[in-house]
Amino acid sequence: MAFVLAFTRANAQTADVCKGSLGDPVVNETFGAGSNFGGALPYTSMFYVSSFCPDDGSYTIANSTADPNLGGSCHTSWHTVTHDHTGDPNGYFMFINASFAKSVFYTQPINLQLCQKTTYEFSAYVLNLIKLSASNDQTIQPDIKFTIKAPDGTILKSSENIVPPTADPEWQKFSLFFTTPANVNSVIVELSNEAPGGNGNDLLLDDIQFRACGPVIQTGFSTITANQPQNQCVGDSRNYTLKAQVGDGYTDPSLQWQINKSDGNGWLDIAGQTTDTYNFTISDNTAKIYQYRLSAAEQSNIGSPDCRVSSSPLSVTVNAFPVVPDIPPVEGCEGGTLILTASGGVAFEWTGPAITVANKNQNPLIINAATLAAAGNYAVTVTNAAGCTATKNTTVTVDARPVITVPSAVYTICKGANTNINVSSPTGISYQWAPTTGLNDPTSPTPTASPADTTIYTVIVTTDKGCIDSAKVTVNVLPPPVANAGTPRPIFEGQSITLNGTAQSANVYSWTPTTGLSDPTILNPIANPTDDITYTLHASSTYNCGVAESSVFVRVFKKIVIPNSFSPNGDGTNDFWDIEALITYPQSLLTVFNRYGQAVYKSIGYAKPWRGTYNGIPLPTGTYYYIIDLKNGAPKLSGWVLLVK
Template structure:
């Protein structure tokens, strides 16, 4: 940075004039009083008016300020048509509101002069301040320079606060370099403390920009205040720290005790309790100068919000508003009762939920129910829901509603009703045969209507006693509605017994002397009878054993004992006769044993017989055996000897084979 002789000269003068220059704790750690003065620059649209004479040596511009000039704005983003929107767009932050967030709040925008200079002065005349009193001076500051543009050759704002008393003694505080930021909300509060001492009650406050302008050192200023600073003054209801607002319901009588614990900053401590009046200003409570305040709330105290605070000062300084410091305010609220709620309680049916709804007035935050069905689990509900209601829940109910102040307002009593559900008799109709019908007689006391499902097979699904003729076993559900609108259901099963069924393979085969089981199958039958009974071991069994001597047809009669009919199934038993094959015959024409007479072979009309010579030549063949073989082949009698035969009975029996001897 280049040497600046003007800045050096100002700093030398400042050092010579100051009694003390210190980086003390600059924040009031105790209580603050109301501002002796406060400059917040007002609010509005567009540019604000210039400051009063004597407050600044800078020149006012209604537009983009030049070096050593200032303007009053509510944003740095004024429309370019006003000559400000394009002012340093690359170097300055865009600030859209004052430090409180008010988009219309005015701020002082300062474009620093090329040399260090004083840009704020304010004089507080004699008679305004009190002796031996500590004050806090503060201001909100914003560095307009983009953080990205900071660096060598760019100046950051550096402000010295100077307070000069009537004797010329000075107290100073230097903010140091105020850093830039990338955050357009980065307002910073800087403050210093000042004590008047004895006889010093006239002061001049100044703010001096120590850094040069031209490149940087541009800033925004807002909410400049000078306030009394006193000891810590915690207060509370009955005990220190209990600052939660207290509520009273109108018509109640109650006393509140507010206690305080004022620090030891004052050598001759004076106290005064205050109350906020209806005009919005604080007024002293006569005679209330102790550390404790008793606040009576009577039954005729008007509804409203009552706030109290404690003022403290050094000795007789308590009589000057510019010397007092104050505790935080503490609140007592006198609250009105809510309007009386009404209750909606439609009747419920037994087993269903009984629901009572409080039509509560605005401001209700809590409910408390009373009545037969109220429990600890549901008493605070709205609506009040009583699950699975019974006749024990019938009775009078009321609800008390509470406001935020816990003021109770009870409702009138409302009668809740629980109606009984219909009692439907249980019926068990006898089984019916398929194609038959039965009457479902469900006459229920106090019934208004009936509804049957499914409707299949019913003569009238809305009747109390419909005729049911289902094709198969069916369970019906009847819903009965009482005259009070309550419903109940019951089920009825109609068992349909189907007609008997019977089956068996239509043919059986046995050889004479053998037996066979008649393996019939039957369903839905209770008794059985086979006809004829010839050759059966038990004609009343479903599967008797048959031993017939001749071909026979048996018929099964499968009967339902409940009258659902008889099923028939027949089987033909083929009885094959026993075959007796002679081993020799003599076809010599003497009339004795001239034929090969195979006994019973004629009973097998589909059988085949083949005879072969020893050389394998077929010498005889027949289908069936109606005429025995005479031992000839092609009209000539075969010579004596052994011949071989094969018989196929075509009955599924094994082939019969062997030899036969022809003897002449």
């Protein structure tokens, strides 16, 4: 029940903190810094040990709770804490395993002449070592009592603070403040343990302070809301105006501006500056930080630093110019990439022949596809975070790439032959051809090329500065010509056809014989022969890679003339059905029908003309019908013939 009651008391209290401005600490116990462990303290009744695992009623001074031999805290229920409240890994804190009985952690007499009617804050940062995950209703949480006593032991003010467990290590500030009575000018401050030891009640203490608390003091540059740090550069001269506003709280307030020049002398009063406005000029040739604040107190206490409260500092930093390392000269080739790199700042601005709006603020500066015009002097202005600038210069040299002359970009040879390919460059000192296949010397500007197939060669030419360019030469390799006169062609006498000749690797053509040809020197002449004929295509090239031949047969079918009557009466005139040229179709089939559709005559070929008989018996006068199938793919011929006596 003791835990429950203590927790209820802590939850019910109101935080006892200073809501105004604070003065410089009269007491400022940080426990120092160093390697583990720090020395014993003169102002505690607890037992000192040099161990990461102090027992109940013991403490140590350390910068970590992690035992190197264990890799963490000696109890799994403890947080592992590796730095003090300020985050300094070497900063000490007081590492306490509280006693079973109530005990005093810390006591410190303040024997200074405290100012009357002045409010002081007594504070400390505390960390509950017990993890939230290891806490339950049986765990004892630290109950820290802040007490301010008169020299005779009379308690002037006190407050108790339950320190709740946290999931992660968390420093928490606890405090109380009080106003000095008229008859008290020195006090004793004390931190004590009000919870029993045993299961829990393990804690860390850091940054114990006792200092004046007063009205809120607001300050700024020109207005009280403009309190951002100011910057200027070494050698500059700037004017500043500080404005301040002091809140309610003093009956008869007095003001004093102070300066800290970062020279080890701390805060010093500025003579004569005792109003809410301070005008000054900074002209400094040395990098330095100036800090300004306004201190305030009752008129009767303004002369005592321990009675004043002060505003948050305003700072003016005199910044050194950036230190910019030399930028080595850059040499590159025409068409290549140039890179210039500066350092020593946060912003860069370049000037020079190849600088544009797009690249002037680059760093590194990258100049792609450099031209000869990019050579020259370059400068970069480097700006540091404070806005101070410095300039560095360098030079850029752009070497010309080789000029390559290619007398002929295309060579043509017959398969198995060779040719000399050729390039030249007045500044080239080396040549490299690729691919090397078919070249007798791929490093010569005039190698002999004998590739098996058409090849595109690329030559890379290099100058004495290492600059390169390239050119291409094509060697066309022509294989022997190939000719194809086409498939056999049938025509009827008097018709004409176009010969379907084709050729490869050839550009010179001729047909033999020339009989009936429109033009025997082209691939597809028009042919109009009167009789069967075989044409031969001769194909060659102007490169003299050989001659190819191919032939095509043209069959000329004679024109058939079919009489529509004959009179087989034995008078010697028109006694036969004489079909002109049918004899030239030896595979043809002639069939004659009477009017009833009965075949009365058939003949394959027409060696003997029809005499108008059927099985040797003369047929009567009348109209007969015929069908002639030439058997050459041509349409069948049909009609009638009149047989008369």
